[in-house]
Amino acid sequence: MFSGLLTKVANVLRGIGHKLVDQLWRFGGAVRFSGYVLLYSGESFRRLHLTIREIYFTGVMSLIIILVSAFFVGMVLALQGYNTLQKYGSSEAIGVLVALSLVRELGPVVTALLFAGRAGTAITAEIGLMKATEQLSAMEMMAVSPIARVVAPRFWAGVISMPLLAALFSMVGVLGGYLVAVPLIGVDNGAFWSQMQANVDFREDIVNGVIKSVVFGVACTMIALFEGFDAPPTAEGVSRATTRTVVNSSLAVLALDFIMTSFMINP
Amino acid sequence: MTDNIVEIDNLSFGYKGRQLHKGINMAFPRGKVVAIMGGSGSGKTTLLRLIGGQLKPTRGEVRVGGKVVHHQDRDGLHTLRRKMGMLFQFGALFTDLSVYENVAFPMREHTDLPETMIRDLVMMKLNAVGLRGAAQLMPTELSGGMARRVALARAVALDPSIIMYDEPFAGLDPISMGVVCNLIRSLNDALGATSIVVTHDVHETFSFVDYVYFVGNGVVVAEGTPDELRNSDLPFVHQFVHGEADGPVPFHYPAPDYAAEMLRGHNV
Amino acid sequence: MERTTIDLWVGIFAAAGMAAILGLAMKVGNLTSSSVGETYTVTAAFENIGGLKARAPVKSAGVVVGRVDGIRFDSKTFEAVVTLKLDKRYPFPTDTEANIYTAGLLGEQYVGLEIAGLEDSNLKEGDKIKRTQDAVVLEKMISQFLYSKAAETPTDASK
Numbered sequence: 001m002f003s004g005l006l007t008k009v010a011n012v013l014r015g016i017g018h019k020l021v022d023q024l025w026r027f028g029g030a031v032r033f034s035g036y037v038l039l040y041s042g043e044s045f046r047r048l049h050l051t052i053r054e055i056y057f058t059g060v061m062s063l064i065i066i067l068v069s070a071f072f073v074g075m076v077l078a079l080q081g082y083n084t085l086q087k088y089g090s091s092e093a094i095g096v097l098v099a100l101s102l103v104r105e106l107g108p109v110v111t112a113l114l115f116a117g118r119a120g121t122a123i124t125a126e127i128g129l130m131k132a133t134e135q136l137s138a139m140e141m142m143a144v145s146p147i148a149r150v151v152a153p154r155f156w157a158g159v160i161s162m163p164l165l166a167a168l169f170s171m172v173g174v175l176g177g178y179l180v181a182v183p184l185i186g187v188d189n190g191a192f193w194s195q196m197q198a199n200v201d202f203r204e205d206i207v208n209g210v211i212k213s214v215v216f217g218v219a220c221t222m223i224a225l226f227e228g229f230d231a232p233p234t235a236e237g238v239s240r241a242t243t244r245t246v247v248n249s250s251l252a253v254l255a256l257d258f259i260m261t262s263f264m265i266n267p
Numbered sequence: 268m269t270d271n272i273v274e275i276d277n278l279s280f281g282y283k284g285r286q287l288h289k290g291i292n293m294a295f296p297r298g299k300v301v302a303i304m305g306g307s308g309s310g311k312t313t314l315l316r317l318i319g320g321q322l323k324p325t326r327g328e329v330r331v332g333g334k335v336v337h338h339q340d341r342d343g344l345h346t347l348r349r350k351m352g353m354l355f356q357f358g359a360l361f362t363d364l365s366v367y368e369n370v371a372f373p374m375r376e377h378t379d380l381p382e383t384m385i386r387d388l389v390m391m392k393l394n395a396v397g398l399r400g401a402a403q404l405m406p407t408e409l410s411g412g413m414a415r416r417v418a419l420a421r422a423v424a425l426d427p428s429i430i431m432y433d434e435p436f437a438g439l440d441p442i443s444m445g446v447v448c449n450l451i452r453s454l455n456d457a458l459g460a461t462s463i464v465v466t467h468d469v470h471e472t473f474s475f476v477d478y479v480y481f482v483g484n485g486v487v488v489a490e491g492t493p494d495e496l497r498n499s500d501l502p503f504v505h506q507f508v509h510g511e512a513d514g515p516v517p518f519h520y521p522a523p524d525y526a527a528e529m530l531r532g533h534n535v
Numbered sequence: 536m537e538r539t540t541i542d543l544w545v546g547i548f549a550a551a552g553m554a555a556i557l558g559l560a561m562k563v564g565n566l567t568s569s570s571v572g573e574t575y576t577v578t579a580a581f582e583n584i585g586g587l588k589a590r591a592p593v594k595s596a597g598v599v600v601g602r603v604d605g606i607r608f609d610s611k612t613f614e615a616v617v618t619l620k621l622d623k624r625y626p627f628p629t630d631t632e633a634n635i636y637t638a639g640l641l642g643e644q645y646v647g648l649e650i651a652g653l654e655d656s657n658l659k660e661g662d663k664i665k666r667t668q669d670a671v672v673l674e675k676m677i678s679q680f681l682y683s684k685a686a687e688t689p690t691d692a693s694k
Binding site: 161165 | 538
């Protein structure tokens with residue numbers, strides 16, 4: 001009776017330990033993988049057209065979803081913000097509210113989440129399928145490193161695309177906010193822009209936003225690439241890897257956002 | 268020394284606690300077409316990967332051109348691999364590149380040839396496999412047999428001295444099979460290369476290869492020319508060549524006694 | 536897809552992205568106005584700065600002329616020392632008075648500079664503004680108001 005309970009507890013603990021060790025192995029693998037990607041990055045700049053091609057598939061192809069979402073996020077921000085601000089009689093501050101929310105947080109974060117869903121999953125599925133159909137093996141047998149030829153260009157394309165997408169997101173979001181606040185609600189045009197300019201700092205807000213989006217670009221692309229590269233070469237394996245890309249990227253983006261924000265905001 | 272371009276010496280390999288090869292010896296003479304045959308899961312494909320240096324043996328060694336494969340560093344391995352061409356089981360064509368670009372891929376990666384010369388070479392290779400007209404198609408638009416032939420053109424793009432074929436007949440109709448057989452033989456003789464064919468299709472293989480190794484239970488169980496093996500009275504070879512369901516290779520996966528297992532259910 | 540088409544689209548994308556960053560800097564941010572231009576630093580000591588924070592604007596006649604760079608507590612004088620970064624384009628005389636104001640009733644606090652205009656010499660890098668006026672602390676004001684009301688009430692009742 002007692003010994004039976006003991007073995008059950010031991011089994012549970014063994015299960016936890018096994019999971020933990022597995023996760024650590026995977027994490028170690030991911031770190032090693034990232035190291036290789038950086039090591040073999042020379043190729044993606046020497047043969048720039050490889051990277052440009054991937055910027056097309058990750059950056060340009062994500063434009064539509066990013067821009068449309070940005071427009072709506074900006075408009076909703078303005079509507080909600082106005083609703084609250086006018087209770088305190090400071091509805092001209094709507095411009096500040098929209099701009100700061102977008103530049104500091106929503107621009108980089110929402111772009112990264114959409115990027116993980118749109119471009120990240122595509123990268124994972126593509127690499128996973130290339131692995132499953134032995135394309136990566138074939139490349140290796142042709143004395144071509146798949147990391148240099150396939151992975152590194154996608155990595156740099158993601159890192160370059162993300163800040164550009166985030167900047168476009170913020171810009172279009174501000175435009176959406178403007179359209180709701182000024183022509184629709186009737187906030188004064190001059191107050192909208194001047195308040196915004198007086199309170200949005202180039203160094204503290206805009207540059208920090210760009211830094212965030214670069215970090216998110218590194219995290220999202222690396223996770224997508226690793227999950228694809230690490231996927232078991234079966235249909236089920238690839239589909240699970242794609243799901244993991246979205247889950248892990250989103251968690252990584254939100255956690256990194258908290259960490260970076262806490263360093264960027266000086267008490 | 269001998270005129271063997273690839274030699275496998277007392278090779279053992281295993282992973283996840285399962286011993287796949289237990290001391291294999293093989294030799295592949297220059298200019299010959301040699302087949303490695305055996306049942307599914309007998310580690311034939313793994314042998315090719317060991318020759319290509321994608322896996323490391325646990326014991327023994329593989330020598331290619333006199334060099335031990337697993338002692339090579341990255342650059343040495345790449346030099347060796349540039350002398351090898353490999354045809355993967357389902358072709359493994361790059362799905363994002365056209366047929367033309369697939370064949371041009373090794374040339375673009377390893378040579379600085381001008382575009383016009385690459386074009387001539389690609390067309391020559393595609394013509395050799397009879398698919399010059401399909402140059403602008405994408406891999407998804409090809410049938411299985413055509414994809415296999417394109418992959419073959421790509422494998423010989425840099426005129427390798429060793430060509431490896433992983434199950435070149437799997438899933439092909441009889442006509443395509445005949446085409447691929449002829450291509451393997453004719454390309455081998457035209458390039459003066461050595462071919463290693465991993466397969467389990469006895470009749471097609473016996474019609475064109477020079478020498479055959481039978482692998483089973485991690486060792487070479489029989490070897491010889493097709494004629495010798497056809498008349499062999501070794502039980503394993505007899506079973507394999509004539510496709511019998513039961514014999515030295517059992518029908519049942521190792522399992523506990525059937526009766527005992529049925530009874531066990533009632534005791535739970 | 537043709538490589539030239541891809542190049543074109545990537546070119547458009549990169550240009551638009553760069554333009555967006557630039558647009559954010561110019562139109563949304565304050566890159567054109569102050570902060571990045573050349574500045575000079577002066578300090579001012581206050582007994583109470585209320586809710587003033589670093590990066591709060593410094594205004595004169597309603598125009599932003601600089602920003603609060605830092606705030607520290609001087610343990611000798613028991614005062615708050617506020618460092619102000621002012622735009623080089625706007626010189627101020629040495630007898631300028633620094634006040635802490637609140638934008639609106641509950642808005643953020645900022646430093647207002649008021650010029651007496653009796654002195655000819657201007658503030659230089661590292662100078663200290665001598666005349667200051669503290670922040671109006673709302674709680675203090677309300678309690679003062681309530682006390683004075685409380686003091687009035689009995690006389691009202693006796694009437």
